[in-house]
Structure formats: C-alpha cells, structure tokens
Amino acid sequence: MKVLFPNTIKLFGGLLLAAALQSCVKQPGSWRNDQIPGGKRDDFHKLNEQLLRDLKSGNSDDIGNLESKDMLDDRSNLRRIEIVGNTAKTADYELYDEYYVINKHRTSDTIENLSAGVNSYRLIYNGIEHEMYFAIFLPKDKNQPNQEMITAMYAKYNYGWKLASLSTNTYKINGKTAPELYSVAKKRLDKMEYADARLAAELSLQCNAPNDYWQYTNDADAGKIFQEAQEAIFTHYRFPLTIDEVASQPRIFRIGNQKNSHGWFPVVYYTTKVSIADTNAVKTENMQIRKVINKLLPGIDVDKDYMFYSACSKLPLGAGRVDHFDMTVKLR
Template identity: 25%
Template sequence: MRKILLIIVTTIVFQSCNFGSSGTQKNESIEASKIQEIKVLNDKLFKAIMSNDIPGVKALFSDKLLTIVNSDLDKLVGTMSNNYPSKSYTILDQYYVSNTAVDIPNTLISGVSGDNDYIINYKALNKEMFTVLLMPTTTHNDALITVIYGKYGNEWKINILQFGQYTLLKKTAPDYFKLAQESYKKGYLIDAVNYITVAKQCLNPAGESFKYQKEQEISNFYDKVLGEAKAKFILPFTLDNIESKPKVFRIFPQMTKDGFMPEICYVSNIKLADTVALKAENEKVKIEVAKTFYGIDKGKTKVFYGAYNEMPDGKKEVMQYRFIEVMNKEKSIKTK
C-alpha cells in the first residue's frame, strides 16, 4: 500500500467565518450555468492529469499559482496518473462563493454532525470562488483532487490544486475511526491500533486546508491507543512460551480485497531453509499470538505471518518466509 498525501500549493489558512462573503452555494443550489462553466475546466484538468500532461495542467493555473508552483508538480501529477488511472471522475461536493472583497478567508462547511463532515479553509483571492472535490473513478481506493478556482474577469483560473488519499478500500478516515472504536470496546487493542493507523493515512486528503469535524477526536484516539499498546507490548516482544523464543517486532495492517488484515512479523532462530521446523514453530506462534494480542484473529479472513532470521533495518535486503492463514488452511510463500 502506498500512501499519498500530495500538496501542490500551501496557502494561508484561516479558522474563521466567511467575513466579506455574501453567500455560499453548494451542489444542486449552484446555478446550472456556473456548474457547466466549471465542468468544462474540470474535464480539461482531469484529462491532463490522467495523461500526465504537465503543460495542459499549467494552462489552467492562475498567474499567481504559476509563480509559486515548483518541479514537484511533475512528480505529483505523475503519481496520480500512475496510481489512479481512470477515464472518468465523480464529484464529492462543489461550492460557489461570492465575496464582497478579496484576500479574505473563506470557510466551507459540509455539515456538522455527520461522520464524514468536513471544513475547508482557504484564502479567497477573488470575489468569485468555486471549489470542486473530484475523485477519479476507481475500484478500491479513492484519491481526492481538490480544485479551487478564482474568477479573473470572465475567466476561471485555478488558485489551489491539491491531491490526497480520501479512502482506502472505499472507507474514509472517520469510517476507520469507528472500526477502531468498536475494536477497542471489545478489548481488541491491536485491531484498534491497526484501524486508527489506517485512519491517519487518509485523514488529510487536501492537506491542512481540509479538516474533518472529527479530526481532533481521531488524533486523540490515535494517541490513546498507541500509548496503551506501547506500554503493554514493548517490541520486540518475545513469545516466551515457545522454546525457540521467536520475537515479534512488528504488527501492521495488510490491505486485502476483504479489508485490512493483520500481519505479524517475527524473528525466528530457525533457519528459513528448514521449512518443516519453521512451519511447526509457526503453528505455535499462531496460538501464542492469538492469546497475547487478544482479538487479532477475530473476524478475519486471513492472518499473515512473516518469519525472519534477522530484523530488517531498511538498508539491506532481508529474506522472510511468509505464512498466510486462510480459513483454517495455510499457504506459505518464501519471499524477500
């Protein structure tokens, strides 16, 4: 799984109301002619991004954006076109704002009580502003393309363009927060850690200008469960009830088509070439892991185990022998 949080432009962010704004319209309440004007630009932008056409993207930028955009744009657009190839997009939300002055803060509020409600803050450089949240049509994970246009004379130009992870397996950060809370209530501490870790990966799909109403709750819960897990399980954690003394050094959520499943990485004193002994040890590891990290195997379609002879340091290639437990059946694969 590759996390992306791609921010092209950093703007001044204001936590305030829309002073100087004469009105904000959202989605169906926006005049049809304005929506059509912006759709033409959205189509051009999306086509340029998906074809990795940097000049085509820049052609839609305002002069001010062109003066501050840097070489990162090439990498970011390339990442989007490679990781989220699509021929179409959907619109999550769109907003039109009419201001009585320029260089003022605008605040867009999707709602206040829904799980996925959010706030967007930006500096309005124009009297007329139009914000669109686009998502390439994908099967599993959704990226969010946040486009904020300003009207210069009779032309709309992009003032702000941002990319970020909106969903993983079609669930948002607040969705994973809810799963983490449910796991925590059941006493499944490691599951709670895994779910809240995934939540953090898609918590800011448009940088600092986008905030979920529940962002502080999510961050507080993240700190809470990680603190409890670190206090309870100091890694590497030796499974003392197994004579070979394997040491668990990492547990993380692995993405599968059925959802995020736990992967347990441990250092074994048994040589990876001795697959018979390694498999016998893994049978014991599964039992001890289920007892030690309560709930880790509950309601799962798979649990992954990676046996190593040395702990990876991120600098050199380290071999592992991977066990995949599937519905009480087991497959094993030797990988690097």
C-alpha cells in the same frame, strides 16, 4: 483565409469559456452542487471534463492552459500534477461535491457540509480571489475499498477562471473513511484490544485529510486514540514479545499495517530460530503462531480478510540487511 492551428483553437475555446463564466458580483456566500446557477455550473463542468481528460492523457501542455500564473511559476506543481495524473488513471472518476464561493475574507474562509452524518466536513482555505470554485472527485466504483480523492480548486483572476491548486490524497481505506476507522479504533480500545485499536487508529490518521483544506466536522481525535492504544501496548506487553505457546519461541518485535490489492491489513514481524532457508519449516512454525496470535494480541485477526507475517533471522538493527521470509494469509 487564415488557418487556426490546434493550440490557437484550444486557446480561443478557453477564452470563450472564461468569458462565459464572468458574472455580476454577488454577496459573499457558498453554493453547493445544484444550488450553483445552472449556466455557471455547466461551464465549470466543462472545465472539470477537460481537466480529467488531460490528467488521464498526461498532456502537461494542455493542463498548463488551465493553470493560473502562480501555479505555472511554481515548478513543484509539475510533480504534483504527475501524481494526480497517476491517480486519475487508476479509476474512472466522477464529481462527488462542488462549491462555488464568493469569499468574505481574503486570508481564510470556511465552507461547511453538515449533511453527511459522521462524515460531515468543512473546507478551510485562503480566499486567494473573490470568486472561487472547488471540485471534489471520487472513483465511480463505490465498492473500491481503497479510494483516493482528487480535488481541484479554481479561482477567477483578472485573466479568467484558472486552476489555482490540484491535489490527491487518501479518502477511504478498507471501505471506511477516517471517522469510521476512528470509530472502529475506539471500540477496539474499549474492548482492550490494544494492538488492533492502534492499527485502526493508524489507518484513520492516514486518511484524515483527503485534501489540503479538508477537516472533518466530527473532529475525531484519532491521534489521541493512537497514543492511548500505544501506551496500553507498552503497559501490557514487553517487546520483543515471546510466543511461549510455540515450542521454538519466536519473538514478535513489531506490528503494523501493510497494503495489498484488497486493502490494508495487519502485519506481524517476528524473529525465529528456524532457518529462513528452510521455508517449509518457517511455514510450519507460522501455522502454530496463527493458532495463538489472537490470544496474544486480542482482535488482531478478527474481521480481517488477510494478515501478513514476516519471519526474520534476527532483530533488525540499523541499516544492515536481515534474512526474512514473508507470508500472506487469507483469513476469509
């Protein structure tokens, strides 16, 4: 009796699954989640389970069995799959949304989900094949403040259902999506908290496209809010900004966002006349800065869990190294 080797068994199983997913052609349309016919949906879920399993194990050969010929031919996908695999290892992922589509157009088509309120979205994509399937995954732990989305797009080729693309990108920052962060930025701008508005808008832009096809229906223009806040900062402040309330007169030259395990929070960079080698003196000066930072940059330390400070010996210019001392401050 002929013995089937493991790879032969996997290939045989893949062929059976591909055959099970063959169906009669329907009229163009899209079916979301439980609207997808039960048997077909079960088969798609088997593909998803295999994909997540292979991503976590890092087995490129097994993932290769799922890929389309075009995807296999594009060597840049090796790095992309590695990145998605690293994301898959950071949390337990589950299906968030899925769509089975019969495309009307070859060049571009659109799926809309209008049921998510401010987070409603559309997927705009090229109809590379007549039948396609999208699987969108998010971490099971919904309390995770920073969340990455994994998106798999499959297509039915003449040789069966295969993975056409795979991507990962940021979905939530500090527990908020891009439209939610945009709302924060707009409120801050209305309250004339220009620095904090710019930082919130910057975070909104950072998670505005959690996959390659995603577009929020409420197309909040975070870029416009970012620009308005930036212009307001230049109008109301002159950088480097001297902190006159502190006797040593440190000078703020840059603000930004910085990440730790709890989320993204403001970071303030400033020059100091205090010797960086004397860390106790730097910390003492920083205590004085913290007392007045919200007066100088309104809202910047409000409703934040952390803030970061970087005291520099001089203004960084070019690629030269500047001595600095970094501090993390827990606010609540």
